[in-house]
Amino acid sequence: QVQLVESGGGLVQIGGSLRLSCAAAGRAFNTYGVGWFRQVPGKEREFVGGINYRGSSTDYADSVKGRFTISRDNAKNTVYLQMNRLKPEDTAVYYCAARYWTTSTMAAHYDYWGQGTQVTVSS
Secondary structure, three states, rough: OOOEEOOEEEEEEOOOOOEEEEEEEEEOOOHHEEEEEEEOOOOOEEEEEEEOOOOEEEOOOOOOOOOEEEEEOOOOOOEEEEOOOOHHHOOEEEEEEEOOOOOOOOHHOOOOOOEEEEEEEEE
């Protein structure tokens, strides 16, 4: 079992940057792929991007490609979401989630979730 805790959210201006962290507690974090999702009230949870268990493969939603970067440090049991050139439409609660080995764009495919961290992009 894995427990996930997100951090790093906050208020940022349009065009600014934030780095979110997803810290994991539990065994064998290096066997889990991690996905980042975001959600705004009244909408379904949206896939942002993901990284496989080794960090050798990443995948991104078209809406964030070229602006967001996911990386991981298995020695620290942490996955990062670097967000650059932020836009108002990036405002959401951001969640990390874990599943064995790979990632998926579908939230239902993940076994473990963090509690979320709020990101607000404002002018």
